[in-house]
Amino acid sequence: MPSRVLLAAVAAATGAALLLTGPGAQAGAAGTSLKTLAESGGHYFGTALTQSNLSNSTLTAVASSQFDMVTPGNEMKWDTTEPSNGNYNFGPGDQIVSYAKANGMRVRGHNLVWHSQLPGWVSNLPSNQVQGVMESHITTEATHYKGQVYAWDVVNEPFNEDGSLRQDAFYNAMGSGYLADALRTAHAADPNAKLYLNDYNIEGENAKSNAMYNLVASLKSQGVPIDGVGLESHFIVGQVPSDMKANMQRFTALGVNVAVTELDDRIQLPANSGSLAQQAADYATVVNDCLAVAGCVGVSQWGVGDADSWIPGAFSGYGAATMYDNNYQPKPAYSAVVTALGGSSPTPSSSPTSSPSSSPSSSASPSSGPGAGCRVGAVVNAWNTGLTENLTITNTGTTALNSWSLAFTLPGGQTVTSAWNTAITPSSGAVTATSLSYNGTLAPGAATTVGFQATHTGNTAAPTAFTLNGTACTIG
Known part of the structure; x- marks a missing residue:
């Protein structure tokens, strides 16, 4: 064209x-x-x-x-x-x-x-x-x-x-x-x-x-x-x-x-x-x-x-x-x-990418434990009564994850209406975002970005705390 x-x-x-x-x-x-x-x-x-x-x-x-x-x-x-x-x-x-x-x-x-x-x-x-x-x-x-x-x-x-x-x-x-x-x-x-x-x-x-x-x-x-x-x-x-x-x-x-x-x-x-x-x-x-x-x-x-x-x-x-x-x-x-395409999402760092993750071994675990660690960065874009929020989840631990669940609490008045690269339940209050079939594997150092759209009644802040498979994450 x-x-x-x-x-x-x-x-x-x-x-x-x-x-x-x-x-x-x-x-x-x-x-x-x-x-x-x-x-x-x-x-x-x-x-x-x-x-x-x-x-x-x-x-x-x-x-x-x-x-x-x-x-x-x-x-x-x-x-x-x-x-x-x-x-x-x-x-x-x-x-x-x-x-x-x-x-x-x-x-x-x-x-x-x-x-x-x-x-x-x-x-x-x-x-x-x-x-x-x-x-x-x-x-x-x-x-x-x-x-x-x-x-x-x-x-x-x-x-x-x-x-x-x-x-x-x-x-x-x-x-x-x-x-x-x-x-x-x-x-x-x-x-x-x-x-x-x-x-x-x-x-x-x-x-x-x-x-x-x-x-x-x-x-x-x-x-x-x-x-x-x-x-x-x-x-x-x-x-x-x-x-x-x-x-x-x-x-x-x-x-x-x-x-x-x-x-x-x-x-x-x-x-x-x-x-x-x-x-x-x-x-x-x-x-x-x-x-x-x-x-x-x-x-x-x-x-x-x-x-x-x-x-x-x-x-x-x-x-x-x-x-x-x-x-x-x-x-x-x-x-x-x-x-x-089956690779690992790149991470924002001076080393711009991770190699494609290999198939998780039997030691890979979806739960917290030795070697667990995570970081979550949140970016909010808000307008009159709505907002979108992107969450970048990084596995900072030494153990690969083959599935993940990210728990956090939405500020009062925010209600999720749709999500991408994740499923979020329930739609307000204390919620859990879970991995989908194509982004559940997170090798050490790997990251994935998910997000959601929500309505709000005035409070457009990002959540202040996250846990990934039960492990508390750092913010930023």
């Missing part, structure tokens, strides 16, 4: 955030890198890069340490690769591919046919010349990158929101048949590349995703080579579709893979602890949905950090949409993804 102009925008300040700090934190926990964790389960975790990004050493340090798939932001689109009829320019795309090769990363080709960033000369062609030009462009570009690209977004964003096909130069000249022709042409040029159709707002079940589903079913029935559907996943915080997993499953039931291709989750600025916590929950939901579907091959974030995100230039007043802030420090969403 993002265009060249929008990708040039630099994100506005994100406001207060929960960050990891210390030397090397910008690389975001090398010991629990996203790519290592994803690869251990047979998936990839990617990002998007533009040619200009390659000169930013801070950005590329994060990209090379965390991601194993690269999507070129603009460098393989038609206006770059064939700005005039028959005159090709693969230099910018080649730079992205060279960077990927040098850092052991694969490449998602993006894209061969799209109504946007399309040179005017294509749109102005007589209808009887469009098919030949499209086939020539696909053949030339796919042949140039043959053997160097894992997958192609062959046709990008073919649908309107109501499920009708866009009436662009290709549809107007060839009708709906241009999609099958584009896929067949790409396959002939590079038979080993995975071929995708890619679009936005098809993450849940709706008119647009129904149209994509019907198209894929039709293409498969005709024997047209198609390997996958890309779900762009440009979300607004708190609005990840609840039926995303079910939607993925119905696509994979057709015999194709799915991938999350352009993930970001925009926040109305300034970001605060509550919106960042919700963003973390959203990122975890997307990753968990993918992991739960056998045919979901991986997730790619669109951009590396907030400083190179396209969102502020496209959506006025919004930003902070990625896992890394303007200084390429990891945000709560990063920790949530690490946890979702």
Whole structure:
């Protein structure tokens, strides 16, 4: 979706955030890198890069340490690769591919046919010349990158929101048949590349995703080579579709893979602890949905950090949409993804990460005892009658926990209405927050962040005492 102009925008300040700090934190926990964790389960975790990004050493340090798939932001689109009829320019795309090769990363080709960033000369062609030009462009570009690209977004964003096909130069000249022709042409040029159709707002079940589903079913029935559907996943915080997993499953039931291709989750600025916590929950939901579907091959974030995100230039007043802030420090969403992928949440210290925790041994205990210890940090964000509170729980002991219960007393007048990364009972007074299936293991030195939303009658203070599995915790 993002265009060249929008990708040039630099994100506005994100406001207060929960960050990891210390030397090397910008690389975001090398010991629990996203790519290592994803690869251990047979998936990839990617990002998007533009040619200009390659000169930013801070950005590329994060990209090379965390991601194993690269999507070129603009460098393989038609206006770059064939700005005039028959005159090709693969230099910018080649730079992205060279960077990927040098850092052991694969490449998602993006894209061969799209109504946007399309040179005017294509749109102005007589209808009887469009098919030949499209086939020539696909053949030339796919042949140039043959053997160097894992997958192609062959046709990008073919649908309107109501499920009708866009009436662009290709549809107007060839009708709906241009999609099958584009896929067949790409396959002939590079038979080993995975071929995708890619679009936005098809993450849940709706008119647009129904149209994509019907198209894929039709293409498969005709024997047209198609390997996958890309779900762009440009979300607004708190609005990840609840039926995303079910939607993925119905696509994979057709015999194709799915991938999350352009993930970001925009926040109305300034970001605060509550919106960042919700963003973390959203990122975890997307990753968990993918992991739960056998045919979901991986997730790619669109951009590396907030400083190179396209969102502020496209959506006025919004930003902070990625896992890394303007200084390429990891945000709560990063920790949530690490946890979702099976790693240990990083801890805020000069040693920015813990290694992925091993399976708890028989000596690991959920109760207090020798070697027990804990620390709890609380961050409250309050408004007229409500608040959100994030609790970072650190195991400061020498014994691993394989489940945990955090007990504390809510100040008078506070009533919990919802929670994330934990279950809290009862809703007021003396309460207990318990671990969930994915965050119960806390190795020594490891931490996890949970939180809740509550109403209040005036007292917005944080609890003053916590016990973890019966052990009193330090505060801060």
